[in-house]
Amino acid sequence: MRDYVTFLFRVWRLSWQGSWKFYAWMTLLSVVSLVGLNAYAHQFVEGLQTSNMTNQVSWGAYIANFTFLVGVAAAAVMLVIPAYIYKKDYMHEVVLFGELLAIAVIVMCLLFVTVDLGHPERFHHMIPPFGIFNFPGSILSWDVIVLNGYLLLNMHIAGYLLYCRYQHRQPTKKFYIPFVFLSILWAVSIHTVTAFLYVGLAGRAYWHHPLVPARFLASAFVAGPSLMILAFQVIRRVTRYYIGDQPIFTLRMIMTVAMIINMFLLGCELFTEFYYPTQHATAAHYLYFGLHGHHALVPWIWSAMALDFVGLVLLVSPWSRRIVGLNLACVACFIGIWIEKGFGLIIPGFVPSALGQIVEYLPSRNETLVCLGIWAFGTLMFSWMLHVAIPIMNGSLRANPELSSPTQ
């Protein structure tokens, strides 16, 4: 126990050690986070009127970002599976970073849901015994369970492995292996349940569609790995932790397959919506071509389509065997999927409204600031976790260090 307190203290000390570049980066992220917090404080006082949401479009940028990020968190499983099921040793070099990323991203998800609430101070209404949990009826209740469960699982696995590394001993298998396998199933469940949030609503034809969960997973396994590929390169460039090319190219293979599946499913969806014109296709029509002179989302979705297409071509071609091409593909896919899965999925669910009325939506300035704040805060968390995890991973932070000079 005392060792653990010492460990925490050292981690805390380490958090404040770093070069001026590290300080500049963390300060920048803190400032943006605070700007977001300030925007949220305005929203808290004035209500959600600070957003551009309406009675017709009752979910917007917050829920769109939430949906996208659940997928990114779930994608940590794409490091876990090669490492633990296919026993690829080189994946063990990086699997912990995937888990840390999942932790940061799940926290972002929870923040995005919280800022969307009209009464965040009543959050305990969801937590028995203080509140009433509508379980198993409400899919949102399921989502609360799976998201928090996934957060705890990853915190346990990552925390335990890091602490063992710090103490310089082999981790005991039974304390983490069962959780690792559970986390694989759990990762799939968080994104499936999030998809079911929408699919379960029979009144919204655009969402009431069995392909949605499948596409969610496929696109998540592109967006998540693309972020990790970029993060790993930053890690190997600015820290004393070596990551080889093998994990990166394993991820490339995974995202290529996932992107092909994603685009195929997209094609199936477009065929169903557009081959035979039904009233159920009006939302898709609004998204891709505009409806009755309203086309706020049209430039967005075609940018997403272009980015997706560029990403796909780069991935299946030899260009992405070189790191520059791969990075381009990652950026294109990440942004493309962020648009198509966030705005492209959530907003057309409400346009036209359930009564066929068209009220358009794009986020307000305040909403955008809150979103930026949460993204900055997530990045801040991930940077901090890497900052303390890497010296533990490469063995420089130890429980019993051999000091070059005696302790004073």
Add this chain to the structure above:
Amino acid sequence: MSHEPQDTVSPKTIEQVYQPMKRRTFLKGTAAAMVGMAGLVAALKPLLALERGEITIDDLLQKHYRQLTPEDLQRIMQSLEAKCQQEYGVRPTIRDLKPLDGVEFGYALNLTRCIGCRKCAHACVAENNQSRDDANDIEMSYIRVLEMKKGSINLETSTAFYDPETVPQKDKYYMPVQCHQCAESPCTKVCPVQATWPEKDGVIVVDYNWCIGCRYCMAACPYDARRFNYKKPTIKPEQINPNQNYLSNRLRPKGVVEKCTFCLQRTRAGKYPACLEVCPTGARVFGNLLDPNSEINYILNNKRVYILKEDVGTQPRFYYFFDK
């Protein structure tokens, strides 16, 4: 790939972690912490504008409507009355009318007669104390009247924002839509905290003191029947209807969802809903579905009845019918 870490954490810095903290480091840390705290306080400054008593310990500890003892509820309703008096100078009477035994409400609307005058939508706002910016503002009304093109029942080609000199227009007919009080209600199914539920008489209500404002029910509703208070409701003292009910038309806080309750503050006391009373053409029929001799049952048994979006499976208690 070359690997020359231009590192943030060198062995030298790691070593400092094991050493006791130096005075200088401590002071630097304290200074940084103070800057951080100042930033945090500055970011949170808008919170000072929170109205006094907007969030109280009592509110946070309040239980769900169905777990309240009658005494608790009495006390809460009295404090709501006092709050309204203090803020608007009007003292409402807030009651908690329970569902009547042997009653299940149903509503039918005659599409042949409706002329699209929107008097129902306005009466709704006046009766139910919705937020409004001016006399013409019916955005928060629980009734949306759709102007439909003759020749189809297609919502996609309808408009709720019509504004001609006179109604009805020759090539149009009109379809008011409000909460259908569905027997298979998607909205109550999805609510994560059971803040909305169907009562014994079929009316679906919201506990405004329990709703967390996630708006999942609004996404679930196929009839666009729910409204959200994006801001604190704006209503003038002289516009307040003092005949209020805890689960229906009492003044709402910001950040909660509200909806049509078939005016339960009236209908549970034996009166008709406000929208029915104001209708100039008698297009609206309201009554007890469990009473075989009620007018509503006569309509259901003898007229051509249309159920909006029957394919969604919601089993509404709201029906449309045609005269001929």
